[in-house]
């Protein structure tokens with residue numbers, strides 16, 4: 001009994017301090033964690049049992065993080081069209097809420113997040129890693145007053161959630177709410193943080209004071225960072241994550257790349273063929289979530305591109321750093337309404353059974369065109385529902401048209417863009 005308790009304490013301490021350890025220590029810990037996950041997935045998740053069989057191996061073959069190469073890279077397409085029993089843990093009832101995402105790739109997608117998502121102790125430890133590193137206690141971090149500007153959010157104590165549409169419709173009112181809430185941190189995409197800073201800049205009487213701002217989901221330009229810091233009197237920390245896996249990397253106080261969170265995920269950078277590439281070269285970002293036993297994401301293609309280094313950071317940490325390339329902000333403006341790409345994405349998440357991929361195009365000042373790659377379930381009713389949902393966002397004055405296509409042209413980065421403004425060239 002006492003031994004059990006001591007062992008648990010040691011495991012807990014190892015887990016929460018892993019990011020401060022050397023690369024060999026991290027590697028050993030990750031290998032053990034990976035072995036546990038693969039064995040579990042082989043036994044309890046039919047899709048993973050089948051993948052291992054198709055590779056002619058058993059879970060025993062994966063002993064180190066380098067052995068991940070024996071497994072194929074998987075993506076959203078590997079899950080689409082399959083019943084969720086195929087790719088989730090069959091041994092127990094899954095308690096996490098099912099989430100949907102289309103991310104910035106335009107592919108509607110349903111998934112079951114890891115339990116870590118719902119634990120403020122752990123989720124704040126991820127988001128505010130730079131404060132943990134400054135010896136802020138886990139308990140104190142989990143109680144930090146923070147604001148999230150997102151399409152949706154789970155409400156937990158000490159968090160003020162502001163929806164993106166609410167924020168864009170009346171930024172002034174959102175600013176007042178934030179000021180009254182007195183947060184220690186604001187978490188939002190940089191394009192929205194910029195709008196917030198511009199609102200403060202226009203009216204100095206509206207000034208707010210917030211020590212930390214965490215930017216996420218889009219590229220943070222240096223000029224935007226400087227403007228936000230000067231206007232809100234804060235320090236900006238850039239972070240990287242995906243809807244499926246959660247936070248994957250966060251900056252330290254040196255702001256020179258984002259440190260991976262080694263207790264949570266293994267990140268690989270690979271070329272177009274899936275082979276690993278030398279450090280400092282840009283490639284596809286592939287992630288293995290070590291904590292999701294509900295729906296294992298092993299060698300999962302994020303659709304993002306990035307560069308990684310294992311050179312020790314000046315902050316003292318050995319955990320590798322990553323620089324993500326080409327996550328874009330996206331707004332479409334129709335008359336007086338500004339709509340963020342995430343608002344379109346949230347509407348389209350309801351159509352995963354009938355839409356393979358889509359793109360929202362502003363063709364002219366009063367025409368929104370939906371380019372859609374349909375799957376067999378798509379019909380006239382689906383089309384009407386999509387038009388209705390889009391009209392809710394744009395308002396009645398905009399014509400909504402649907403074009404069924406067989407492919408959507410990706411950007412030079414290889415990632416498709418969910419929102420495009422073609423009215424500028426028109």
Ligand SMILES: [Zn+2]
Pocket residue numbers: 252253254259313314315316317
């Ligand atoms: Zn650092």
